[in-house]
Amino acid sequence: MKPILMLHEVAEWMFDLPLQDYTLTFDDGLYTQYVHFDKIKSIDTDKIFFISTGIVATEQTEQSDEFIQCHAAHSKLFENSDLSHYMNWSQLQEVAKDPRCEIGAHSHMHIxxxxxxxxxxxxxxxxxxxxxxxxxTSFCFPYNDENEVYRCLLKQYGFTKFYGKERIDIYDL
Ligand SMILES: [Zn+2]
Incomplete structure (x- = not known):
């Protein structure tokens, strides 16, 4: 099994790294993941996109492909209800359709x-x-904050695979 890499926002330079050597996990449904989706798709490895269902853009949201770090995107959302840095459900469906991409869960409001x-x-x-x-069936704990009680609850909803702080941060490569 490949080691697991954790990504949030995606930028061009990341594709110079040996991403094919890892299972790739993308957190938070950030729009830059979709901006680079063609490139992501072409990497010969499995990918999981962890989505907080309450943090998804609407079909009307005007999305911004500007590079923004996930904490900044979260601040804009929680302070100004600004969803412009997140994917919408049509885009997530497109991701889900790729045979090597899986949609995983990441809570509703990232709590x-x-x-x-x-x-x-x-x-x-x-x-x-x-x-x-x-x-x-895959769940990633928000803030990588793993919790046994939470895990038991999620198992009742059919989750079988859990992700958190065991992952390698792309910024540490
Ligand atoms: Zn997150």
Whole structure:
């Protein structure tokens, strides 16, 4: 099995790295992942895109292909409801159609595990995936904050593969 690489925002220089030597995981559904999707697709390896279902652009959102780091995109979203740096569901469907790309789950609102809120958040996440005919079985903990209780809850919803801090950050290569 290949080591697992963690990516968020995607930039041109990253394609100079030996990405084919890793299973690639892309977090947060950032629009720059879609901007470079043709290149990503052509890499001879498996890819998982971890999506927070509450952080998806609408079909009307005017998206920006500007390079922005994921924390900055999250700040713009949480402060100004700005979804311009995220993919929309049509784009996610296109990603899902590629035989070597998988859509994984990454909570609904990118929350840390907090008990009751987690149950509510997970129900919303499942509903959004269902509404979009997706049935993810891979889950990536937001902030790589792994939690046994959260993992048990997710197993009840059919998740079998879990991802978090064991991944190598592309910025550490
Ligand atoms: Zn994330």
């Amino acid at each position: 840390r595990h907090t008990g009751f809120n987690t149950i509510h958040d997970t129900k919303l996440m499942m509903k959004h995936f269902e509404d979009n005919n997706l049935k993810p």
